[in-house]
Amino acid sequence: MIKKIAIIGLGAIGASVGEQIIGKGYDVKIVADRNRIERYEETGIYVNDEKIDFEYLTPEDGEVMDLIIVCTKFHDLENTVRDMENLVGENTIIISLLNGIDSEMIIGEAYGMDKLIYSYINKISGVKEGNRINRGAKGIIHIGSVSDMDDLKVREIAELLDNCGVQYIVEENIIKSLWWKLMLNVGVNQLAAVSGATYGVVVEFQEARNMMGAAMMEVVKISQVMGTGLTEDDMNSCFSNFDNLPYGGKPSMLQDVENKRKTEVEMFAGRIIELGKKCSIPTPVNEFLYNAIRLIEKRY
Ligand SMILES: NC(=O)C1=CN([C@@H]2O[C@H](COP(=O)(O)OP(=O)(O)OC[C@H]3O[C@@H](n4cnc5c(N)ncnc54)[C@H](OP(=O)(O)O)[C@@H]3O)[C@@H](O)[C@H]2O)C=CC1
Numbered sequence: 608m609i610k611k612i613a614i615i616g617l618g619a620i621g622a623s624v625g626e627q628i629i630g631k632g633y634d635v636k637i638v639a640d641r642n643r644i645e646r647y648e649e650t651g652i653y654v655n656d657e658k659i660d661f662e663y664l665t666p667e668d669g670e671v672m673d674l675i676i677v678c679t680k681f682h683d684l685e686n687t688v689r690d691m692e693n694l695v696g697e698n699t700i701i702i703s704l705l706n707g708i709d710s711e712m713i714i715g716e717a718y719g720m721d722k723l724i725y726s727y728i729n730k731i732s733g734v735k736e737g738n739r740i741n742r743g744a745k746g747i748i749h750i751g752s753v754s755d756m757d758d759l760k761v762r763e764i765a766e767l768l769d770n771c772g773v774q775y776i777v778e779e780n781i782i783k784s785l786w787w788k789l790m791l792n793v794g795v796n797q798l799a800a801v802s803g804a805t806y807g808v809v810v811e812f813q814e815a816r817n818m819m820g821a822a823m824m825e826v827v828k829i830s831q832v833m834g835t836g837l838t839e840d841d842m843n844s845c846f847s848n849f850d851n852l853p854y855g856g857k858p859s860m861l862q863d864v865e866n867k868r869k870t871e872v873e874m875f876a877g878r879i880i881e882l883g884k885k886c887s888i889p890t891p892v893n894e895f896l897y898n899a900i901r902l903i904e905k906r907y
Pocket residue numbers: 615616617618619620621638639640643678679680681683686687690704705706728729731732733734735858859871
């Protein structure tokens with residue numbers, strides 16, 4: 608039974624999810640180094656303008672958790688994995704809400720894949736500005752098992768999310784679903800980073816969807832070679848994903864570029880280019896986007 612929960616990464620996603628699960632009878636701790644904790648305590652953390660009284664724990668003082676929710680960025684994952692050392696025990700469940708298809712494998716290499724339940728979050732337009740997080744929509748967490756051994760853990764997570772009123776979906780095929788999210792991000796995040804397109808722009812302009820579609824089609828072709836289940840039809844639900852999100856909502860990579868932060872391009876175009884080579888699928892659109900985004904980063 609889940610009682611003790613650690614969240615690592617108090618950004619747009621970590622704070623939004625954290626705010627939804629604290630005060631609901633669970634022991635929830637934000638795990639961060641001392642410098643971050645001092646900063647968070649000094650300024651306070653606000654979600655949708657409400658100050659949230661998170662409780663903090665340093666990795667050194669860490670204790671074994673029932674559930675760890677990883678919400679850092681891809682390039683912080685190495686440090687994050689190191690910081691989890693004292694939190695992982697025999698029965699700890701770990702979920703990673705990072706985008707992309709790599710984080711579970713990276714965490715699993717350190718602590719065992721049996722601890723990981725595949726997951727991601729969608730339908731959230733989280734924006735972090737300093738100590739203020741505006742989450743727009745609350746988001747939907749997607750989880751699922753890859754073997755019968757995971758079923759009980761998935762049920763435990765579902766019970767927690769039910770008790771906290773967090774929206775979630777238990778996927779029948781979580782691997783296909785993760786690839787669907789990868790395809791969505793390869794399309795919308797990268798388009799937004801190079802063009803400034805918000806969710807509203809994607810909904811309004813066919814040209815935006817054409818560009819997204821070109822990048823996403825490369826993911827579909829690779830998925831078909833790798834047998835991860837995507838078809839061309841799955842692209843339609845990516846285009847309609849933003850129908851009810853705020854017009855000005857921004858994918859996380861656009862926020863990164865606007866704030867001159869390192870982007871997660873390596874886990875989107877970077878991974879697609881690499882997999883394209885392995886699968887003999889040309890990836891010119893993702894190569895273009897990769898270089899365009901790296902150029903933007905280099906010119907900050
Ligand atoms: N934003 C969104 O709407 C969505 C984001 N995602 C995905 O979720 C993941 C998180 O994104 P997002 O929340 O936007 O990112 P943010 O940059 O807003 O937040 C990441 C947070 O992690 C903290 N952090 C980094 N390293 C550590 C560490 N070792 N210990 C503790 N805290 C650490 C950072 O702290 P500090 O700021 O103090 O450096 C930062 O607050 C990404 O993979 C993203 O692609 C998925 C869906 C939607």
